[in-house]
Amino acid sequence: MNTVAIFGVGLIGGSFALALRKAGFTGRIIGVSSPETIRRALDLGVVDEGLPSREAAQTADLLYLAQPISRILELLAELDPWVRPEALITDVGSTKSTIVERAVGTISRCQFLGGHPMAGREQRGVEAAEADLFQGRPYVLTPRAPAELETSMVHDFTGWIDKIGAFRLVLDAAEHDRVVAYTSHLPQLASTAIAALLEGRAEPQTRVFGPALVDATRLALSSFDIWGDILITNQQSVQTALQSYIAKLTELSRVLDLDPSRMREHFERAAKFAAKVRDSS
Amino acid sequence: MNTVAIFGVGLIGGSFALALRKAGFTGRIIGVSSPETIRRALDLGVVDEGLPSREAAQTADLLYLAQPISRILELLAELDPWVRPEALITDVGSTKSTIVERAVGTISRCQFLGGHPMAGREQRGVEAAEADLFQGRPYVLTPRAPAELETSMVHDFTGWIDKIGAFRLVLDAAEHDRVVAYTSHLPQLASTAIAALLEGRAEPQTRVFGPALVDATRLALSSFDIWGDILITNQQSVQTALQSYIAKLTELSRVLDLDPSRMREHFERAAKFAAKVRDSS
Numbered sequence: 001m002n003t004v005a006i007f008g009v010g011l012i013g014g015s016f017a018l019a020l021r022k023a024g025f026t027g028r029i030i031g032v033s034s035p036e037t038i039r040r041a042l043d044l045g046v047v048d049e050g051l052p053s054r055e056a057a058q059t060a061d062l063l064y065l066a067q068p069i070s071r072i073l074e075l076l077a078e079l080d081p082w083v084r085p086e087a088l089i090t091d092v093g094s095t096k097s098t099i100v101e102r103a104v105g106t107i108s109r110c111q112f113l114g115g116h117p118m119a120g121r122e123q124r125g126v127e128a129a130e131a132d133l134f135q136g137r138p139y140v141l142t143p144r145a146p147a148e149l150e151t152s153m154v155h156d157f158t159g160w161i162d163k164i165g166a167f168r169l170v171l172d173a174a175e176h177d178r179v180v181a182y183t184s185h186l187p188q189l190a191s192t193a194i195a196a197l198l199e200g201r202a203e204p205q206t207r208v209f210g211p212a213l214v215d216a217t218r219l220a221l222s223s224f225d226i227w228g229d230i231l232i233t234n235q236q237s238v239q240t241a242l243q244s245y246i247a248k249l250t251e252l253s254r255v256l257d258l259d260p261s262r263m264r265e266h267f268e269r270a271a272k273f274a275a276k277v278r279d280s281s
Numbered sequence: 282m283n284t285v286a287i288f289g290v291g292l293i294g295g296s297f298a299l300a301l302r303k304a305g306f307t308g309r310i311i312g313v314s315s316p317e318t319i320r321r322a323l324d325l326g327v328v329d330e331g332l333p334s335r336e337a338a339q340t341a342d343l344l345y346l347a348q349p350i351s352r353i354l355e356l357l358a359e360l361d362p363w364v365r366p367e368a369l370i371t372d373v374g375s376t377k378s379t380i381v382e383r384a385v386g387t388i389s390r391c392q393f394l395g396g397h398p399m400a401g402r403e404q405r406g407v408e409a410a411e412a413d414l415f416q417g418r419p420y421v422l423t424p425r426a427p428a429e430l431e432t433s434m435v436h437d438f439t440g441w442i443d444k445i446g447a448f449r450l451v452l453d454a455a456e457h458d459r460v461v462a463y464t465s466h467l468p469q470l471a472s473t474a475i476a477a478l479l480e481g482r483a484e485p486q487t488r489v490f491g492p493a494l495v496d497a498t499r500l501a502l503s504s505f506d507i508w509g510d511i512l513i514t515n516q517q518s519v520q521t522a523l524q525s526y527i528a529k530l531t532e533l534s535r536v537l538d539l540d541p542s543r544m545r546e547h548f549e550r551a552a553k554f555a556a557k558v559r560d561s562s
Contacts, residue, residue, distance in 0.1 A: 187497035216468035273480035
């Protein structure tokens with residue numbers, strides 16, 4: 001793997017470039033983004049050069065698609081005629097079934113492997129990129145069959161995933177989407193719902209609060225430009241998670257009504273899970 | 282104000298003691314807690330000495346009640362015969378109506394003023410105490426009438442609130458409880474519900490997640506020993522907030538079903554509120 005093309009030099013794409021460099025990658029890193037983003041990425045030393053999609057695809061060993069899902073889907077429809085047969089295309093989309101299916105239908109001249117690095121920050125854009133973003137974080141890969149992980153290009157790529165400090169998890173794309181509906185998309189909607197509920201209520205809410213509200217509304221800062229695609233491409237699993245959550249809140253409300261002391265067991269279950277999340281993160 | 286007695290030398294009580302010292306308080310700081318906690322508080326230099334409730338109440342100018350709500354309610358039933366007439370009793374309970382009503386019925390020999398410093402940390406206990414905990418945070422006071430704020434003991438006390446870097450807000454106790462049901466108790470239950478929902482589901486949930494789940498489950502670490510009292514003493518407002526939240530989630534679910542693009546307006550409202558919270562915190 002000598003030449004990497006990052007399509008979409010934002011937080012994730014930019015961080016992957018910086019992480020590769022820090023881990024010792026000495027090849028060429030090409031950025032494919034708007035002229036404005038490329039200028040900033042060059043200034044920050046995140047990429048070596050900017051190229052249009054076609055030229056980047058024609059030279060890269062690894063095509064790293066780090067845009068919003070809808071743009072990844074469009075790109076997958078364009079890339080095939082341009083790529084080198086020994087190249088690997090991978091992506092970082094937050095949902096995997098739609099992307100993997102699209103790739104099956106469009107990419108035939110080189111290998112495609114779906115991926116999802118589960119890292120992020122409150123800030124966005126190439127300015128927020130950092131070499132350690134993936135350190136200790138899961139990096140999910142979603143091959144359609146185990147053999148897809150055994151090609152030499154994938155070995156090379158997964159070696160770099162290890163070197164940038166992420167830990168690899170292999171999941172079926174559909175299973176990935178069902179799980180992240182609960183662990184990522186539900187927390188997003190839970191936060192959006194709190195903040196949307198409080199917006200427009202009387203003034204004191206924005207002054208009378210503690211650190212809890214800052215935490216609870218952090219995800220609510222997220223942009224719909226990214227989340228619209230996620231929700232649309234995982235609609236069914238998100239609905240299932242949302243209904244389970246509404247059912248759990250309704251249960252808590254009923255318990256609070258009938259016998260508040262019985263809330264203890266729910267708090268204890270919750271604290272147990274929260275501790276597990278911290279043990280493994 | 283020469284002698285302060287901190288009843289309950291945990292995160293909040295301990296931090297108030299440290300904050301007073303840092304702000305230049307040169308009087309005596311007495312701790313009232315379990316022998317084990319007093320030993321740790323003395324080791325950490327948080328208090329000057331430990332005393333039983335009665336002795337502490339008999340000497341203090343300021344009685345600072347920083348225990349769980351149920352213990353504050355018990356103490357309010359005991360303190361009156363012990364206190365000096367020129368003393369001020371204040372508390373830090375997270376709900377105010379029940380406490381203020383109890384004080385009206387029990388405290389007649391000195392002044393009582395309800396308070397709620399809206400500060401906190403993931404950690405608990407005197408070891409987590411820090412002098413800067415209240416810096417830039419709201420400190421709500423809930424007098425029954427404005428004149429209560431004009432006594433010389435309250436002037437002295439509020440002067441120290443200013444010096445420790447908090448900003449004072451004056452609210453009616455019932456209004457305070459209605460507001461925090463939305464800004465504090467709802468975020469708590471939203472987090473508890475997510476974590477309780479995920480606990481017990483299949484294994485991948487505790488590995489396949491990003492920073493979002495860490496944020497979303499932070500409040501779920503909170504102890505029911507504190508929250509049981511809060512929920513019981515604010516049951517009606519908490520139920521109202523919880524029902525509004527369930528209604529908002531149900532609305533989001535319906536929008537997602539009918540026309541996902543219309544989720545944009547909810548995300549934008551939410552992001553607007555989240556930004557306001559950050560502007561004022």
